[in-house]
Amino acid sequence: MSSIDYSQKIPNNVNLSDDRTLQRALESWQPNFINWWDDVGPEGSTNFDVYLRTAVSVDPNGWAQFGHVKMRDYRWGIFLNPGDAERKIHFGDHLGEKAWQDVPGEHRANLRRIIVTQGDTEPASVEQQRHLGLTCPSQYDLRNLFQVNVEEGRHLWAMVYLLHKHFGRDGREEAEALLQRQSGDQDNPRILGAFNEKTPDWLAFFMFTYFTDRDGKFQLSALAESAFDPLARTTKFMLTEEAHHMFVGESGVSRVIQRTAQLMNELKTDDPQKIRAAGAIDLGTIQRYLNFHYSVTIDLFGADQSSNAAIFYSSGLKGRYEEGKRDDDHLLKGQTYKVLEVQNGQLVEKEVPMLNALNEVLRDDFIKDSVAGVGRWNKVLEKAGIPTRLTVPHKAFNRQIGALAGIRMSPEGRIVNDAEWAAKKDEWLPSPEDFAFVASLMGRVVEPGQFANWIAPPVMGINRQPVDYEYVRFN
Template sequence: MAIDYSERIPNNVDLSNNKTLQRALENWQPAFLDWWGDMGPEGSPNYDVYLRTAVSVDPTGWAHFDHVKMPDYRWGIFLTPQEQNKKITFGDHKGDDVWQEVPGEYRSTLRRIIVTQGDTEPASVEQQRHLGLTAPSLYDLRNLFQVNVEEGRHLWAMVYLLHAHFGRDGREEGEALLERRSGDADNPRILTAFNEQTPDWLSFFMFTFFTDRDGKYQLASLAESAFDPLARTCKFMLTEEAHHLFVGEQGVGRAIQRTCEVMNELKTDDVARLRAAGVIDLPTLQKYMNFHFSVTSDLYGSEISSNAATYYTTGLKGRFEETKLDDDHKLDNNEYEVMDVAGDKILSRHVAALSALNERLRDDWITDVQAGMDRWNRIVAKTGVNFKFTLPHKGFHRKIGMFADVHVAPDGRLISEAEWTHQHQNWLPTADDRLYVHSLMGRVVEPGKFAGWIAPPSRGINNQPVNFDYVRFN
């Protein structure tokens, strides 16, 4: 499905034949551009950035690359093609036709799901607003900006659904998405993780590895929805989300690579000597992984959730790759294993699978995160350095769910308040760790040059050389 770029709002949903909706979105567009000017990447309006723009939703050839000024980026509304005679694949409505309009009884719940997803998109742009000032290379600066414009387009995708299917309520919600601000004490973003600061590039890479991967799993479960416009929207968003995960995994991997190179050059694992040499020591990288893993894990919510069960039975939100799972897709009599805290022990117990859908999605995410961690460990192993990154226990540093009121060590031990107070600085980034990482953040913008704490990538973007002028500052 080609995208019509002759329209003021590029789209493949035949917007020109719905004048009421078109006018509503055209009225929202200036507010979006004002928000981008206020909260988008700082100091960047005149940069020419080598960006990827969607030209179709065909997975075999949907992207066009060229230097573009970000305020001129062709944001728009892109859905994957509608399947004829598509049926609902799970829940109480399994076997019925998918919905093209919102059933009245699910209106408020579905609107809340869309608003919560939509709120994460501008939030991450706001969190990353200042990072361009300390980019470790032009290559990385371009990748940051690509992530930013795609988060902006994902916001457009959710606002389209709100305007097209929720009337005045939807229009008001669309306006509110531009009024909240990440970290604002009076009007914060909806989810806690999206009010955290992203103060440096290591945090950005960790965010795109861990938290954008949560986005992948949330979008994948919404791509199963019985509400077909939401499903089709999320399927296309997943195409773009893959690049965000690449940016995170490769960024952390290149930091690991550079540190291991310096460890071998200096023949040391002494943290002080490595920091004096200007790289991020592996134990500090592990602390950042622990922090971002635990904060992102909370985004899945409580292990036992009646809301998640309702979303599933009503057909609003499925499981990851629902149609590939071998069960009845109703789960009335199925069980799932979850962890629980009983006294001074962490136990496992079986609960109704419908009530444990949050935990199942978290477990799917953890499996994917572990695969990325394994790839990072292969980088270390190839350099001959004796170190292994490990994921902390899923109860570590949690603020939501079964583990919210207890302290769990990374190795899974329940520990006292006193031991946590004494030990947590060995497991999570300290103020000194963050200050050190921040001290490395100097801007490098000469093509082909990279900050000393990160290795160059093995190849450039879209077959361009690593020393390509990915950003032109004009």
């Protein structure tokens, strides 16, 4: 079933009305979700009519419609990719068996943990971004922020549906807890560290949607391989929406770089203070933001060696990125992979069983993808005739998870002592002064077609609309 039934209180393509018990449970969760949105969703936006994309089918050929809608009234719902009755498990110990439609008892705890951890990231990012609308650089960017927010809200619904349908009372309790934890809360924080960090400004938002939503792409892609078919079908559809979030990040940073390069050429200088005085973000600050968001995000993949990762793979719960395109036995027993560790003050590569290194495999896939995007940002500098290039820091830089946690490492990959780290930290990571400067640029620009001085306009508008279209009606 690919079309979505919008006549129901909870839009869905899973025949929800056929399961009255589940429907009632989700309809009782719905007011709590709306209360959460009102409390910690986008600040001051209740009456705005926003030009939003809404899914109308899960068919990749034209699955969305656009129109002005109040975010509170957005048709959040439950959308799964079409099922395949003949789908087989294609990795792990159950290779070749039929995919599961229900949760096997022996995998119940691990599957619930996977779904809860993924589900927890979705409302967290809305909470992290709730104040950004007050400092938007344009109406176009404000609309993109709100589109990201409502889609993260729908991704939460996707995970809550799985919890309610497949995990009984435990699932219902976990679904409630997803609305009780809060990003950055001292007593009840979100599960993963990156989702408790502040997103204080729009450069941070663009870096977050480029790097951290890219982590989402790789995690969801690995779950889209799952032997548990409802999870695989759910995450496949989520990936369609995740692509827009990464576009917002990549194009946003690109436009910041474009404006900075333009001013560097106009002023004929690469002096950071002169660029700042002209109201743009200097390339050094952009690099430090990149270093921070990249290093925080690669920690999200977990420890470089993990028995849980091995169990998830062998059990068929979570595959690799693009598992079906890999040319091996999809069992991985006896295969090895290289990970980094420190021995006698030096970084060394160590061969470990690949099953235990699957977090590192996924992290390396993410790194390759991230580096390609940074290369596209450098093309903006190259086109402008600016010789500076942005770089991705070393994998061991600023790590807090795994064997590399706490290693004092320069962005270039040189081990440094505590004194050098203390002396150079503000050259490598955003300093309080950097945050204060970027915050000072964050005025609110909402006239259609107008843009803050520190960012270039996009090449084109949303859904073939002009750049100066009224994307948000403030009422």
